[in-house]
Amino acid sequence: MADPHQERYAASLMNTFGPPRLTLARGEGAHVWDTDGKEYVDLLGGIAVNALGHAHPALVAAVTEQLSTLGHISNFFASEPQITLAERLLALVTADGGRGASEASLETPSPGKVFFTNSGTEAVEAAFKLTRRTGRPHVVAAAGGFHGRTMGALALTSKEAYRTPFEPLPGDVTFVPYGDADALAAAVTDETAAVLLEPIQGEAGVVVPPEGYLAAARAVADRHGALLWFDEIQTGVGRTGLWLEHHRSGVVPDVVTLAKGLAGGFPIGACIALGAAGDLLQPGNHGTTFGGNPVACAAALAVLDTIEAEGLLDHVTVLGQKLRDGLLADPRVTEVRGEGLLIGLDLASDVSADVAAAALRAGFIVNNPTPHRIRLAPPLVLSEADAAAFLEAWPAILDDAMGES
Numbered sequence: 160m161a162d163p164h165q166e167r168y169a170a171s172l173m174n175t176f177g178p179p180r181l182t183l184a185r186g187e188g189a190h191v192w193d194t195d196g197k198e199y200v201d202l203l204g205g206i207a208v209n210a211l212g213h214a215h216p217a218l219v220a221a222v223t224e225q226l227s228t229l230g231h232i233s234n235f236f237a238s239e240p241q242i243t244l245a246e247r248l249l250a251l252v253t254a255d256g257g258r259g260a261s262e263a264s265l266e267t268p269s270p271g272k273v274f275f276t277n278s279g280t281e282a283v284e285a286a287f288k289l290t291r292r293t294g295r296p297h298v299v300a301a302a303g304g305f306h307g308r309t310m311g312a313l314a315l316t317s318k319e320a321y322r323t324p325f326e327p328l329p330g331d332v333t334f335v336p337y338g339d340a341d342a343l344a345a346a347v348t349d350e351t352a353a354v355l356l357e358p359i360q361g362e363a364g365v366v367v368p369p370e371g372y373l374a375a376a377r378a379v380a381d382r383h384g385a386l387l388w389f390d391e392i393q394t395g396v397g398r399t400g401l402w403l404e405h406h407r408s409g410v411v412p413d414v415v416t417l418a419k420g421l422a423g424g425f426p427i428g429a430c431i432a433l434g435a436a437g438d439l440l441q442p443g444n445h446g447t448t449f450g451g452n453p454v455a456c457a458a459a460l461a462v463l464d465t466i467e468a469e470g471l472l473d474h475v476t477v478l479g480q481k482l483r484d485g486l487l488a489d490p491r492v493t494e495v496r497g498e499g500l501l502i503g504l505d506l507a508s509d510v511s512a513d514v515a516a517a518a519l520r521a522g523f524i525v526n527n528p529t530p531h532r533i534r535l536a537p538p539l540v541l542s543e544a545d546a547a548a549f550l551e552a553w554p555a556i557l558d559d560a561m562g563e564s
């Protein structure tokens with residue numbers, strides 16, 4: 160049955176995303192329902208955003224309560240949720256190993272500063288402007304990296320198809336192969352303001368760097384007085400089983416950008432700068448009307464509280480491993496990568512679009528970021544039963560996609 164929304168969508172919305180897969184009507188936990196009433200297990204979570212799934216009572220309550228108390232005030236004024244969230248994020252980023260969030264003391268002097276935005280690309284934009292304030296123009300970023308779609312974020316994103324129509328882009332940016340410490344060392348100079356890396360590349364199809372890569376990046380940045388900036392917009396806030404994925408390496412960055420899962424689906428982004436980097440942006444250097452509004456900050460606080468209260472970091476670690484093991488058991492999967500519930504897998508041929516379509520027919524939402532890669536980034540609250548149901552359906556999904564029986 161044709162979805163009548165498709166025609167209206169095509170007639171009224173700019174064609175930047177291609178036709179929508181479905182028109183969704185409601186969600187609960189890791190499940191969503193389309194406008195025909197068909198149910199799906201959501202293994203994409205709004206692209207690593209719906210950390211608590213759909214309609215989580217804690218998130219609904221926090222947003223409802225804050226919006227009925229004080230919704231928007233502009234940055235001429237402060238609000239309690241905004242300050243508390245900045246303190247919590249600074250404590251999280253600097254917490255040893257990423258597991259000490261609750262123990263991290265808020266009494267210690269501020270280890271850095273936060274700038275709040277409404278999206279990932281804006282968090283990247285803020286950080287990019289911050290790096291300019293070092294007086295150096297050059298940034299080194301990784302091929303295959305993704306940092307967003309504003310002109311600044313695009314300048315830091317290597318993908319030619321995204322960049323070419325919009326050149327010239329701002330900045331002096333060098334791209335190096337991801338995971339190659341020698342190439343990175345060769346590209347960074349005394350003119351380099353920052354080295355920008357995702358601790359795991361998300362949009363590339365979940366690409367994990369070799370062990371020691373982030374530490375090597377820290378060393379080369381230090382050697383040249385450059386800032387080390389981790390874009391954790393996709394990997395952060397529990398997605399990989401740690402509060403921040405870079406905690407796995409023990410490396411301390413200067414700048415961290417967050418967004419996606421931070422407020423569980425309520426738009427927010429954060430540019431977190433540690434130590435002296437926190438003072439690079441000064442009055443007049445940057446601004447935002449909506450960024451840091453009380454509702455978005457209350458939503459983020461509810462997400463952080465719930466991840467802690469429900470023990471989701473351990474759940475994500477255990478369930479992610481089960482999913483990776485189960486997916487790899489099928490010989491048509493050539494590689495499975497990732498940490499926690501950020502999972503990428505490779506197929507032997509370019510059939511990922513067919514696999515995603517077959518999964519949808521079987522009632523599972525997955526994503527195909529490249530022609531031969533499938534990505535899963537489900538809600539952190541995904542149940543054991545839903546994960547097991549997907550693994551059970553997986554061989555038949557591949558049969559359906561590859562035309563076998």
Ligand SMILES: *Cc1c(COP(=O)(O)O)cnc(C)c1O
Nearest residue numbers: 278279280305306307361392393
């Ligand atoms: C999604 C993403 C962005 C851009 O975030 P938007 O909210 O879509 O602007 C930037 N960096 C990384 C690593 C991302 O995954």
